[in-house]
Amino acid sequence: MMILIIVVSALLSVNAATSCVKNTSADSYGLTDLQLGTQSLVMETGQSEKISVSAVPATANQPGFQWSSSDENVAIVDNGMVTAIAEGETTVTVSYKTIRKTVAIKVVAPEVDKTLAVLFDKRLSNIQQPELILNDVARYTSQGLTITGTTNTVKLDKFYALAERKIQYHIKLSADAKAVFHSSEKDFNAFVDIPNKKISIATNPVTEKKVDFLKGDREYIVEIYHVYQQAKLRITDVQTRQTTEISAVNDGQGGVGKGALQPGFGVGMQWDYYCFGLSSGTSMLVKRITVSALKKKVKLLLYGDSITQPEGYFPAKDFHLAWTQQVISRLGGNAMSSGRGGAQIDMVMNYIKNELPFIKTEYVMVTIGTNGGNTEAKLKELVGYIKSNGSIPILNNIPSNESGTQVAVNDLVAKVRADLNIKGCRFDLPTSVDGDGKTVDKSSMYWEDYSGSYGWQVYHHPNEGGGVKMFQQTLLDLPDLYR
Template sequence: MQRITIFLMLALMSVSAVLPAKGGTKPAVLLDLRFDKGEKPEFVKLNGAAGYSEGGLALIPGESLVKIDKFYALAERKACYRVTPSEDAVLWFRSSEGDFTAELDVPSRKVRILTSPATEADVPFLEGGKAFDVEVYHIYNKAIVRVSAVKGSGSVAVEAVNDGPGGHGAGVLQPGFNVGMQWDHYCFGLRSGTSALVSRVTVSSLKKKVRMLIYGDSITQPEGYFPADKFRFAWTQRIISHLGGNAMSSGRGGCTIVHVLDYIKNELPYIKTDYVMVTIGTNGGNTEENLSELVEYILSQGCIPILNNIPCNESGTQIPCNEVIAKVRAKYGIKGCMFDLVTSLDGDGKQVDKNQMFFEDYWKEWKWLVYHHPNWVGGDNMFKRTLVDVPEIYE
């Protein structure tokens, strides 16, 4: 078993001991489910994995999972589960897409992130019949699972860092280490054992107030593919660093504007921010109607929208997409960053500069040679373009 970084802490220690200190660190509660108070919301899908009881949600052993049907993509968030397991219980906490799984193993007294090989830590105070808080953090390319005794002083955390390959096929820069991005809905269940009771589930943003939130697809989620040693040079991280940590991103690889319209409503209303920057369109769906709906929603939350042009790519799909984006910007009198200009060969937004993109070789699978995820060169140019087009975000 691989042990990457293991923290052993007293329960009274601040969570900031394992979290970034920059920016506003006061959390914002996005969702608080009190199963011990009799709450039975329709968006909690039991799927045969649990039943309601007087003390909370009683889990049923098996491969099925309870699903919280609320979409989250915020890159600085946590889910906290208050659980009371039996002595033989093995619980798992999983993303709905299965890219990330954590496990609480009471018989072995261990907590694990099921990477390959697994990342685990001993939890010597873990025992059946007692209540524990299991906190699952997603912090950009980092996952932390923290187990704390509700009564007592025991607390243990285990950490794993996603190390992206950079490209695909012939474009791979390194093997990397996959941890998972915790896509899209929180799921949990009792993998084996007699019983486990879940009395409360809370989803939180790690920051309650920031200067800007950054929304988009995989281009706004470089933590999924960027090598860890270069991650600080990704364009989102350059912006966040330049703001002293006073910003957060919320990107979801493979998503469209329809997905953003879904999950932004579960995040933005609970976080105080001045600006909302959106870079969306790589995967299609950018109709004037959809873009207008997104802009109007951001305005309704008292925020200033920034609607960026998407960067150049190998197939040139950014050209018609950016024409629609420009039309919507003009319609609402809002600004955006010309990311297509700085990622093109001639500075005209037409032909992609391949030196600024990771090379993704999907020729064997789909006859594709892809250049549309900015590397550290493209990221530097995109960041610098924000200084030109929207300097006010840094004031």
């Protein structure tokens, strides 16, 4: 009997030891299957998506999984993060020992709105982009540009002034993030506020809207539009395609200081460089940035300073009478303007180089010199650049103004036109008293009182009456434009 007890005890000890050894092996995870978050993905080139995987049963420990792509020329995978490389199809496999699951991946070309002219388009990853100034608040990762600092914003170092344009951001925000999108001059500020579930434009009073579908760690397309006097913010959930937007219309004062016709309603012209980042919160991931003109082919592009940007000073009710708007209307909308208040010829050359090469246009009209800076060499360089892009240059005289500086500027412009055998419009004639381009016709201009800032008063920007006269002058001087 004693021998039997010893044998049984030994057998029990061996079984217990064997059981212990088995439970400390890799099979101790208790994993019987894998559960994937998706069975298939359709992705655009450059896009990244995370495939979630969990152990079955849920109580099982989750080991490290093996990941692979059947065609790494189409898409690669790193610990579940799939990055689309090129158009095509591949299969991503995740495995643990003998258990294998697959996800079908189809990579397609990005959707492009063929009515738009793409001025700038970058997918952001580990490769540094020289056009982006990070200002010590962001770094490049495999997923995109990750912003974590709130002391500054990232700047797109490309100058745009086109009055019909938008910038589009593909982003992901943490649950506590409030993102800001502003101009480099900070005249325009827009926000996407995840914790408070709202979007807003910083007008006075603020223009805002509740957005119930906003949540953290979701991908969104944010679009900021500038369409003459209107600014618009649109946001779209990439996964659900839910979308909403807000807009505000700039209502110019019709003059400055005591000369203003009305208080106006400031929205911002979105000068001059796009900036974006975190107003508050933990993180903001930016995957792609695209700047587009809203038309890719027009008969005419109008360039210049504030005279070509009446949306900044015209009352909204009279804006249709601004000379640029009358020209565009006469052409049936087949034109766009691009002006920047305070611009000199060097600034115009800067943003014309960022816009003109991407828009097919027959004519390019330039009205520059109100703020000085013109030289014969610079004007001829500008005309030559327009011709090199396959367009016909039109170089206008600047309107008359109370300072009388237009006379010498227009003599120079006339000389360049004669030397290069190009056409232009004599805007100084209809805005002068005797039609000689010398003494300003004050009835055609807004009175602007800058005594509190620059110390002078001046009749300077064309009002609705001046706008009509300038448009009518284009009919006389440039009839070919309207044929």
